Amino acid sequence: MSAIEQATGYEPVIGLEVHVELSTATKMFCGCAIDFGGEPNSRTCAVCLGQPGSLPVPNARAIEYAIRLGLALDCEVIDHSQFHRKNYFYPDMPKNYQISQYDVAICERGHLELEVDGRTTRVGIHRVHMEEDTGKTVHVGTSGRIHGADYSLVDYNRAGIPLLEVVSEPDLRSAAEAQAYLTELRAIVLALGISDAKLEEGSMRCDANVSLRPRGTTAFGTRVEIKNLNSVRSLGRAVAHEIERQTDLLDESGVITQETRHWDEDAGVTSTLRAKEEVFDYRYFPDPDLVAVEPAPAWVADLTADLPELPAAARARLRAGGLDADRAATVVATGMTRILDDAVAAGAPVGDAAKWLTNEVLGWSNERGIEPAAVGLSGSDLAALVAMIADGTLSTRLGRQVLDGVLAGEGTPAQVASTRGLEQVSDAAALARMVDAAIAAQPDAAGRVRAGNHKAIGALVGAVMKASRGQANPALVNELLRARLINDALDG
Numbered sequence: 287m288s289a290i291e292q293a294t295g296y297e298p299v300i301g302l303e304v305h306v307e308l309s310t311a312t313k314m315f316c317g318c319a320i321d322f323g324g325e326p327n328s329r330t331c332a333v334c335l336g337q338p339g340s341l342p343v344p345n346a347r348a349i350e351y352a353i354r355l356g357l358a359l360d361c362e363v364i365d366h367s368q369f370h371r372k373n374y375f376y377p378d379m380p381k382n383y384q385i386s387q388y389d390v391a392i393c394e395r396g397h398l399e400l401e402v403d404g405r406t407t408r409v410g411i412h413r414v415h416m417e418e419d420t421g422k423t424v425h426v427g428t429s430g431r432i433h434g435a436d437y438s439l440v441d442y443n444r445a446g447i448p449l450l451e452v453v454s455e456p457d458l459r460s461a462a463e464a465q466a467y468l469t470e471l472r473a474i475v476l477a478l479g480i481s482d483a484k485l486e487e488g489s490m491r492c493d494a495n496v497s498l499r500p501r502g503t504t505a506f507g508t509r510v511e512i513k514n515l516n517s518v519r520s521l522g523r524a525v526a527h528e529i530e531r532q533t534d535l536l537d538e539s540g541v542i543t544q545e546t547r548h549w550d551e552d553a554g555v556t557s558t559l560r561a562k563e564e565v566f567d568y569r570y571f572p573d574p575d576l577v578a579v580e581p582a583p584a585w586v587a588d589l590t591a592d593l594p595e596l597p598a599a600a601r602a603r604l605r606a607g608g609l610d611a612d613r614a615a616t617v618v619a620t621g622m623t624r625i626l627d628d629a630v631a632a633g634a635p636v637g638d639a640a641k642w643l644t645n646e647v648l649g650w651s652n653e654r655g656i657e658p659a660a661v662g663l664s665g666s667d668l669a670a671l672v673a674m675i676a677d678g679t680l681s682t683r684l685g686r687q688v689l690d691g692v693l694a695g696e697g698t699p700a701q702v703a704s705t706r707g708l709e710q711v712s713d714a715a716a717l718a719r720m721v722d723a724a725i726a727a728q729p730d731a732a733g734r735v736r737a738g739n740h741k742a743i744g745a746l747v748g749a750v751m752k753a754s755r756g757q758a759n760p761a762l763v764n765e766l767l768r769a770r771l772i773n774d775a776l777d778g
């Protein structure tokens with residue numbers, strides 16, 4: 287909790303609405319392929335373009351994914367729910383309504399447990415409902431936003447992609463808790479394999495509802511919805527900013543306007559987007575083209591039995607296996623649990639393997655904007671790399687270069703080390719020649735070591751490392767130099 291949150295007499299009340307784009311092969315109500323990077327409007331048909339007479343057919347896999355997420359969030363799977371039409375006009379929605387769920391969702395009343403600052407908080411999940419995505423509008427002009435655009439283009443490839451909306455209860459009390467919630471929800475989605483959940487690219491999207499109330503009271507204050515939060519960091523910054531803004535407003539005038547606000551990442555502020563629509567503005571009614579959703583109990587039981595290990599259980603298991611809590615949390619949150627498990631199964635010590643994943647692999651994938659879980663590193667390659675460092679074939683520095691080659695698809699660690707010529711030189715005769723050359727080149731340093739200044743040995747080790755382009759085994763070089771200079775001096 288920040289100093290500001292603590293210092294004021296207001297308690298933040300935060301709820302999140304998170305949209306998850308499902309990675310099914312086809313759209314929610316038609317057979318159009320979900321394939322990114324296609325020409326605009328090439329993945330469309332009469333159904334997702336809303337042409338008269340076309341009929342939607344629900345995607346069973348998308349319903350399965352909704353149930354799986356609901357089960358992972360400890361929700362009740364509702365035995366009878368319906369699709370509704372949410373009516374409004376916008377050019378990216380050719381039917382002029384979005385198919386969504388209204389009074390009853392497929393999954394309701396769940397919860398999610400978070401650990402924030404060593405405290406466990408239980409956050410209620412109000413519901414998980416199914417809907418379809420809209421098309422994508424590109425505003426052409428200097429601002430990139432609809433205001434001030436010269437014209438706008440619409441791509442319907444995204445129209446009809448299945449979405450799940452996960453609505454939390456307003457149980458979050460700080461920016462840090464909101465961030466922990468989004469991180470955990472994303473880790474669950476990744477563990478289930480139902481979406482690639484990329485916040486930056488929009489396959490997972492987060493809106494935050496933020497209000498304040500006097501501490502010690504229970505009635506809700508007027509809430510503001512913040513849009514455009516496309517990273518966990520943005521969510522934290524936007525919520526912290528909004529708490530500060532509302533605190534100032536309440537102190538000055540006591541009035542908050544209910545509205546939707548836009549988060550400006552560069553300016554670090556929120557600004558008014560539009561007055562908040564009320565639910566009755568959308569004229570919801572049951573979609574007469576679609577039958578009710580009534581998942582068979584046996585199917586739900588099968589899906590329950592089939593749930594994979596979820597992040598909380600994975601963290602607990604890794605900690606019990608000797609991994610420290612922070613690393614366990616990072617490995618799980620970034621979806622690298624399977625790589626780590628495979629590396630350990632192939633013989634790598636869990637701590638060493640996790641260190642390479644959280645330091646090097648994570649850095650490598652972040653730099654390239656790739657999901658760490660999708661970098662194409664196998665557990666056996668990671669185990670081989672760790673083993674080559676442990677047995678002195680590679681120094682840590684050379685290990686990084688080898689990893690770089692492995693991640694670039696150049697082969698196994700042994701192949702990369704060999705083709706790039708990166709093996710550490712541990713051959714005694716070769717090292718002895720390099721050590722002798724270094725002593726001959728730096729007689730002053732050698733003399734100081736002989737005279738008892740053992741720190742001066744560093745300059746000679748450095749010279750050998752430089753001459754070998756980092757490939758000499760530093761421990762052996764040190765040993766050889768000591769044998770030459772210190773033990774000789776003692777003997778003499």
Ligand SMILES: [Zn+2]
Binds near residue numbers: 313318329331332334
């Ligand atoms: Zn279609």
